[in-house]
Amino acid sequence: MSNTAAVVAGYIRAMGTRFVFAYPGDPVIELMEALRTLGIEVVLATREGTAVFMAEAHAMVTGLPGVCLSTLGPGSTAIVNGVAAATWDRVPMLAISGQIDPGREDFVTHQVVDHKLLFSPVAKWAGRIHPRSVDTVMRKALRLAVAERPGAVHLTGSAEAFAASAPDTAIALPPLDGGAGGIRVQMVPGGPDPAAVLRAARRPVLLAGAAATRCGATGALIRLAEGVGAPVVVSPMAKGVFPEDHPLFAGVLDMACNQVVWEFLAGSDLVVAAGFDPVELIRPWQLAVPVLHVDTTPNTDQIYPSGCELVGDVSASLDRLADGWRGGPRWTEREVAAHRDRLRTAYYAGRVAGRLNPTDVIDVVRAAAPPETVVTCDVGSHKLLVGQGWQTLRPRGVLMSNGLSAMGLGLPGAIAAQMTLGETPVVALIGDGGFAMAATELRLAATRGLRLAVVVFADSSLNRIELKQRALGYPSTATRLDDIDLVALAGSMGCDGVRVTSAAQLEKAMAGLAGLTRPLLIEARIDPSQYEAQF
The missing domain is CATH 3.40.50.970 (Thiamin diphosphate (ThDP)-binding fold, Pyr/PP domains)
Known part of the structure; x- marks a missing residue:
């Protein structure tokens, strides 16, 4: 025994x-x-x-x-x-x-x-x-x-x-695929079936969430979006489930520029919620637009009403809708591109010339990192910009806590991801508050010789809360962080460290990303003014 x-x-x-x-x-x-x-x-x-x-x-x-x-x-x-x-x-x-x-x-x-x-x-x-x-x-x-x-x-x-x-028993592993089961159509009595609901729409938008990622629905999403000519908005934890360089990609919900995305959804006449989980909503659902619920679970949350549900594997459900599609494209790529231009303009609002802005950090790191790079992101003002601005081309390319939205995941998450993925590059994008919660894990990264880049958005503030204090006319109370010499800290942990105050310095620091032999900590001294313009 x-x-x-x-x-x-x-x-x-x-x-x-x-x-x-x-x-x-x-x-x-x-x-x-x-x-x-x-x-x-x-x-x-x-x-x-x-x-x-x-x-x-x-x-x-x-x-x-x-x-x-x-x-x-x-x-x-x-x-x-x-x-x-x-x-x-x-x-x-x-x-x-x-x-x-x-x-x-x-x-x-x-x-x-x-x-x-x-x-x-x-x-x-x-x-x-x-x-x-x-x-x-x-x-x-x-x-x-x-x-x-x-x-x-x-x-x-x-x-x-x-x-x-x-007792001596053989290991009998149960199925570990989630087991969403076959597709069930559930609708109000006498209501139209899901395919008819979609065919009747003139301006449908797909809203893809984390269950679409779990169901491997990327191919089905692309097929349905291209067949219908429907733009695709994704939730933050589903980033990459629809390639963000696709002409029909229309942004990320409830991250930076959220008003632009919500207005875009409000201009549709049907939202196909494909594996979207309300746990990710930061602001309440206020759309009057009809919703077609497509998920692994019934619409028990009732955040939105939906008289018609496709319950089961999200990928198979989307394929079923694509099979039943009849008609021409509902949106043109030009229309979606115009929306993305508005989103881009809003995303860069508030930049301060001659300073290192949060969006500069994201742009420089994204340009330097290979397309397959996996990013871990901590919670804070920077997360909202990363969620909208970091271009992701494949599922599970951005790891973040956006259900509980717990601070502290960024660094330990990057370490575990790099250990698991091996040669796939991993970058951590972290606020200085979230970094302080886990800073000593740098030693583990160094001991294991991980070729990991850790970029800290350093502004000595718990910015999201400080901005809300400021909006109420209150002084900053318990939201200012004492400065830490992160370069010295990196050295003490067996890591390389560099401090940057400009995009050019950050570009130089990131130029050696492919040749890292041990973890690199980049202290990016940002001007947080852009956060105020954004949020």
């Missing part, structure tokens, strides 16, 4: 997982040894809060559950934010925390937190690892994590449970 830890590790290996991100403690020692024995690397982060973001980014890149490991008590409470982020960002995750032995859990108080109560509000399920049921629990945890809509599952295990013998 094998022990329980070996069964857990066996399921993790069966997924094809190479890394488990951890900050360990006594109760999980047996599990870590089982993982090591099976060739799975347990990666030590500098704290639990960054380990869980690494697991989230690993899942964003692969589409499979990321795995993080913590100890009991403060170790478990420290991963709550990342577990919640995975759930609200619709990213599959398996989070495992140690606990004292069950026989003492009901009366010992030292470092004992009720994990069921702690994680149930922020995870899809909070379960327990036990020798007699470990096989079933692992199958349930992994299936739940990937099932639509995906999210985090938390499991609790004690040292006693991990070391105990478990």
Whole structure:
């Protein structure tokens, strides 16, 4: 018989997982040894809060559950934010925390937190690892994590449970493809079918969201958009699901220039919501335009009314609409180009001549980075500009938290993405506030010799909140950050560092991107005035 830890590790290996991100403690020692024995690397982060973001980014890149490991008590409470982020960002995750032995859990108080109560509000399920049921629990945890809509599952295990013998059973991995199932047409009684709804529209727009990415719907989106002649707007976490250099690409919802995009949608006569998840909405849905709901789940959110729904695999649903299309193109490429020109003008509003503007940073880094570069983006004013302005040509090319919108993902996420992707270039675009939350992870990047570029938008401010204080006539309170010499910090962590104050200096710093031999930290001293004009 094998022990329980070996069964857990066996399921993790069966997924094809190479890394488990951890900050360990006594109760999980047996599990870590089982993982090591099976060739799975347990990666030590500098704290639990960054380990869980690494697991989230690993899942964003692969589409499979990321795995993080913590100890009991403060170790478990420290991963709550990342577990919640995975759930609200619709990213599959398996989070495992140690606990004292069950026989003492009901009366010992030292470092004992009720994990069921702690994680149930922020995870899809909070379960327990036990020798007699470990096989079933692992199958349930992994299936739940990937099932639509995906999210985090938390499991609790004690040292006693991990070391105990478990029945010999073959690893029986459940399907890990989300399992949206066949297409179901749901409509109000007597209403038109989805194809008829689309054919009746004269100015339809496709709004693609994260479920379109999970369903691999890029080809179907392109086919339908080109057949109908319909522009495509995407949500931030779906960037790249429709190529952003395509003539029918019409921008990103609820990022910079959001008013321009919302006005464009308001000028349509049908929105085809293709895998769009309302968890990404920053402003309320206020369109009076009819919506055709196409998603892996029914329209239970009811953020918008939709008398007709296509429920199931988003790619297959879009292909069905394309098969039923009859008629000529509804929009011309010239009309969509005129909208993109308006969007571009709004995007560059507020630039200060002779200074390093946030959009300058994005433009220079985008021009220097290869087309296949994957970007991680932290939360803050810069995210709204990156979300709109960074051109992405393929799915999963931009990794961001835009469901929970949790700060701190940018650097640990970039590290995990680079470890997972190998030769694919990775760049982190981070505000100085988000960077401060995870700065010590630079050492991990250096130790692993990652050829990673980390660009910090340095303005010594929690800008989004400071702008709102200013709009109310209030002084900046608890929103100004003390300056840190990031170049010196990079050197102390075994990384290269450079400070830039102009686009020309940034271009010079980025010129060596292909030849990096260790992480490069770029402190981009920006003028934040453009943020005020934007937001």
